[in-house]
Amino acid sequence: MRQVFGYWNFRPAYAMTISMLTPPKFTPPSDGFAIAVARLNKTYRAERRRVAKHALRDISLHIAPGQIFGLLGPNGAGKSTLINILAGTVLKSAGAVRIWGTDIDADPRQARANIGVVPQELNIDAFFTPRETLEIQAGMFGVPKSERRTRTILDLIGLTDKAEAYARTLSGGMRRRLLVGKAMVHQPPVLVLDEPTAGVDVTLRQRLWEMIRGLNAQGVTIILTTHYLDEAEMLCDEIAILNHGQIIKQASTKELLAGAGTKQLTLVLAGAGAAGAAPARTKFKARMSAVAKENNSKIDISVGEDTITIRYAPEQITAGTIIKTANESGLEIAEISTSEPDLEDVFLTLTQEKSKK
Ligand SMILES: Nc1ncnc2c1ncn2[C@@H]1O[C@H](COP(=O)(O)OP(=O)(O)OP(=O)(O)O)[C@@H](O)[C@H]1O
Ligand SMILES: [Mg+2]
Numbered sequence: 001m002r003q004v005f006g007y008w009n010f011r012p013a014y015a016m017t018i019s020m021l022t023p024p025k026f027t028p029p030s031d032g033f034a035i036a037v038a039r040l041n042k043t044y045r046a047e048r049r050r051v052a053k054h055a056l057r058d059i060s061l062h063i064a065p066g067q068i069f070g071l072l073g074p075n076g077a078g079k080s081t082l083i084n085i086l087a088g089t090v091l092k093s094a095g096a097v098r099i100w101g102t103d104i105d106a107d108p109r110q111a112r113a114n115i116g117v118v119p120q121e122l123n124i125d126a127f128f129t130p131r132e133t134l135e136i137q138a139g140m141f142g143v144p145k146s147e148r149r150t151r152t153i154l155d156l157i158g159l160t161d162k163a164e165a166y167a168r169t170l171s172g173g174m175r176r177r178l179l180v181g182k183a184m185v186h187q188p189p190v191l192v193l194d195e196p197t198a199g200v201d202v203t204l205r206q207r208l209w210e211m212i213r214g215l216n217a218q219g220v221t222i223i224l225t226t227h228y229l230d231e232a233e234m235l236c237d238e239i240a241i242l243n244h245g246q247i248i249k250q251a252s253t254k255e256l257l258a259g260a261g262t263k264q265l266t267l268v269l270a271g272a273g274a275a276g277a278a279p280a281r282t283k284f285k286a287r288m289s290a291v292a293k294e295n296n297s298k299i300d301i302s303v304g305e306d307t308i309t310i311r312y313a314p315e316q317i318t319a320g321t322i323i324k325t326a327n328e329s330g331l332e333i334a335e336i337s338t339s340e341p342d343l344e345d346v347f348l349t350l351t352q353e354k355s356k357k
Pocket of ligand 2: 079080081120194
C-alpha cells in the first residue's frame with residue numbers, strides 16, 4: 001500500500017520531469033517517416049551447432065512520426081532482430097533502413113543518434129552505479145556535460161535513491177528502468193523498447209506506461225514490443241504483427257479490433273438438467289444455423305453443460321435475433337453475457353491462420 005501511496009505522491013513532480021527531459025520540438029524527418037524499412041532481410045549464419053536462420057524475410061515497414069507503434073509476434077518471430085538492426089547492434093543481410101530520415105549505411109553515426117533502444121536482455125555493467133551508467137552512456141553519445149540530464153533521468157525512472165548503488169544490487173525491474181534511462185540520455189526523436197514491461201510489477205508497469213505516454217506527448221515516436229496484448233491495445237496507435245520473419249498485418253489498433261468482427265454471446269440456461277432441455281438445444285442450433293445461412297453469415301455455436309456460446313458477426317446477426325430464436329426453441333434463459341473481440345483474439349486468429357499454411 002505504501003508503494004501505491006508513494007506513486008501518487010510522485011505524480012506531479014514526475015509530469016514536470018518528462019517535460020524537462022525532452023526538447024519541445026524535433027526537426028521533422030526529411031523523408032516524412034520516423035522509421036522506413038525496405039525489403040529488409042536477415043539471415044543468421046550457420047555456426048558450429050546451429051543451422052542458418054532466415055529471421056527476417058523481405059520486411060517493408062513505414063512508421064509515421066509521433067506514434068506509439070506496437071511490434072507484436074510470437075516468440076522467435078523476428079521482433080528483436082528487427083529492433084537490433086535499427087539499433088545498429090545486428091547487421092542486416094539485405095535491404096534498406098532509414099531512421100528519422102538517415103540511412104543506416106550512409107551515415108551510421110547519425111542514424112544511431114536518432115534512436116534510443118532498450119534491448120530485451122538486461123545487459124547492464126554490474127560494477128557501475130546507475131549514475132555512472134547514465135554518465136558513461138551520455139559520454140558515448142558525445143552529450144556535453146552541461147547538457148546532461150542525469151539527475152532528471154534518475155528521477156524519471158525512479159532510481160534516485162539507488163543512484164549510487166552497484167547495478168548488480170538492483171532488482172530485475174530496476175535494471176529494466178535503468179536501461180530505459182540509458183536509451184534516453186541523448187534525447188533521440190525515436191525510442192524503441194523491446195519488452196519494456198516484462199517482469200515489471202504492476203505499479204512500475206503503470207509508471208512505465210505513463211512515462212511512455214508522457215514522452216510520446218512530447219513528440220517522441222515510440223516503438224515497443226510486448227507479449228501483453230492488453231498493454232498493446234491500450235498504448236499503441238498502430239500495430240504490426242510479425243510471424244516467421246514476415247509482417248502479416250499492419251493497421252491502426254482501431255482497425256485491427258474492428259476487423260476482428262466476431263462477437264460472442266453466452267446464454268446461461270435455467271433448468272439445464274430438466275427433461276426436454278436437449279431437444280430445445282438441438283432445435284436452437286438448427287434454427288440459428290438457418291438464420292445464419294439466410295443472412296449469408298457464419299456462426300459458431302458451442303454447447304456446454306448449462307451454457308450455449310454463440311460467436312457471430314454483428315453486422316449480419318443481432319443479439320436480439322439470437323435471444324428470440326432461443327425463446328422460440330423453448331430454451332429457458334437464466335443469464336446472458338456478451339463480449340467484444342480483443343487484440344488477443346485478433347492476434348491468435350492471424351498468427352494461427354498463417355502457421356496452418
Ligand atoms: N544471434 C543469433 N544467432 C542465430 N539465430 C538467432 C540469433 N538471434 C535470434 N536468432 C533466431 O532468429 C529468430 C528470430 O529471433 P528474435 O530474437 O528476433 O525473435 P523475437 O520475435 O524477438 O522473439 P521473442 O518474443 O522470444 O523475444 C529465432 O528463430 C531465433 O532463434
Ligand atoms: Mg525478442
